[in-house]
Amino acid sequence: MKTFNAVKEYISQFYSPSEYINLEQQITKFGKNKELSFYSVLDATPVFRNTLVKYLPLLKAKMDLTIGYGNGIPYDEKVIEFLNSVGIKTVLNGERIYRKKFDFILDCAGANANVFANIGYVELTRSGLYKYNKSSNNVFLADESIIKRLETSLGTGDGFLRGMQHFGYNDLRGKKVVIFGFGKVGQGVAYYAEKAGAEVIIIDDAQKITPPDSMKIIDLRNRQQIDDIIEISDVVVSVTGIAGALANTLDIAKLVASSAIIVNMGIHNEFGSAMPNERVLNNNAPLNFVLDEPTHLKYIAPTMALSNYGILELLNHQHDTAKLITPGDKINRELLRAVKEKGCLQEELEFLEKELKVTF
Numbered sequence: 001m002k003t004f005n006a007v008k009e010y011i012s013q014f015y016s017p018s019e020y021i022n023l024e025q026q027i028t029k030f031g032k033n034k035e036l037s038f039y040s041v042l043d044a045t046p047v048f049r050n051t052l053v054k055y056l057p058l059l060k061a062k063m064d065l066t067i068g069y070g071n072g073i074p075y076d077e078k079v080i081e082f083l084n085s086v087g088i089k090t091v092l093n094g095e096r097i098y099r100k101k102f103d104f105i106l107d108c109a110g111a112n113a114n115v116f117a118n119i120g121y122v123e124l125t126r127s128g129l130y131k132y133n134k135s136s137n138n139v140f141l142a143d144e145s146i147i148k149r150l151e152t153s154l155g156t157g158d159g160f161l162r163g164m165q166h167f168g169y170n171d172l173r174g175k176k177v178v179i180f181g182f183g184k185v186g187q188g189v190a191y192y193a194e195k196a197g198a199e200v201i202i203i204d205d206a207q208k209i210t211p212p213d214s215m216k217i218i219d220l221r222n223r224q225q226i227d228d229i230i231e232i233s234d235v236v237v238s239v240t241g242i243a244g245a246l247a248n249t250l251d252i253a254k255l256v257a258s259s260a261i262i263v264n265m266g267i268h269n270e271f272g273s274a275m276p277n278e279r280v281l282n283n284n285a286p287l288n289f290v291l292d293e294p295t296h297l298k299y300i301a302p303t304m305a306l307s308n309y310g311i312l313e314l315l316n317h318q319h320d321t322a323k324l325i326t327p328g329d330k331i332n333r334e335l336l337r338a339v340k341e342k343g344c345l346q347e348e349l350e351f352l353e354k355e356l357k358v359t360f
């Protein structure tokens with residue numbers, strides 16, 4: 001309990017329980033579950049300050065907790081130091097030399113698919129799933145859910161605004177913000193830019209994409225209109241998910257020479273080689289990655305709770321032969337309903353309900 005209290009006290013400097021309502025409820029639930037104290041768990045999800053909150057239910061349940069970090073999975077060195085200082089074990093992800101076996105592995109991108117888990121794995125990303133193909137144990141996939149949309153669309157959109165503020169752009173009122181790509185992330189960026197008072201113009205496939213009436217759309221094949229709008233835009237954001245996608249969509253030289261602030265929210269260089277990295281905020285890396293907390297806890301806490309919840313699902317399926325378990329609608333709605341009722345994202349969740357045509 002000493003370790004639980006040390007972590008709880010530390011995080012209370014940064015977050016209030018209404019920002020992690022699902023994990024707060026899980027602390028009580030896991031704390032009452034005496035069976036959990038017999039098991040060991042390796043939590044290998046990306047280690048940042050906000051991940052400390054994810055560990056609280058596991059500590060409250062008195063599980064034997066080890067934190068896996070690195071080996072391709074992002075982490076913050078300062079948080080590893082903090083964990084060591086309060087006596088929580090840390091190990092490098094994917095080390096085959098582990099003498100120890102874990103009952104559960106809460107993994108990310110299959111980084112520990114080669115480490116044996118007695119009861120099973122919880123995987124955070126769909127893209128990491130293939131690594132368990134040969135696994136003889138159950139895998140709970142925490143990616144298959146609307147909860148992820150809260151993180152990817154809205155959490156990243158909020159990260160866009162905070163990233164802009166980091167560079168001193170605090171006021172988007174009346175500014176023309178042009179967004180290339182109205183996919184999962186682009187929708188969140190557009191939502192937050194509009195909320196901040198910007199005029200939002202979307203560039204995407206107009207035959208497939210219908211943004212809200214308040215936003216203008218220009219078809220990605222309409223080169224003339226795109227080049228014209230760039231000349232009078234204040235901010236240009238790229239978030240197509242495709243390396244070099246914009247090289248053939250607009251006149252990059254004109255964009256470079258324009259007075260627009262240029263932002264990349266995608267993982268690749270989307271502008272192609274004609275764009276000098278230093279012309280793009282954060283040197284052409286995703287803008288929100290400049291922040292200590294690229295995605296704020298309140299958007300990511302339901303995903304963290306879902307990853308922990310995987311332990312209970314794996315226990316329920318303990319005697320089934322190897323299979324993939326996906327979160328049902330019930331748990332998705334249960335977690336999001338709690339956030340809607342007791343958390344701090346009511347307005348954002350109403351937007352998501354409208355977008356996805358669901359009710360939590």
Ligand SMILES: NC(=O)c1ccc[n+]([C@@H]2O[C@H](COP(=O)([O-])OP(=O)(O)OC[C@H]3O[C@@H](n4cnc5c(N)ncnc54)[C@H](O)[C@@H]3O)[C@@H](O)[C@H]2O)c1
Pocket residue numbers: 152156159180181182183184185186203204205209220239240241242245246249265266267268286287288289294
């Ligand atoms: N910054 C972050 O924190 C963060 C978080 C999650 C994902 N991402 C990254 O964001 C990127 C986008 O992810 P997503 O899930 O929104 O992708 P997505 O596939 O859902 O959406 C991409 C959209 O871009 C459009 N598009 C493709 N080429 C285009 C072009 N030339 N011009 C205009 N539009 C074009 C597509 O039609 C589509 O609507 C990826 O690189 C992803 O890795 C970043």
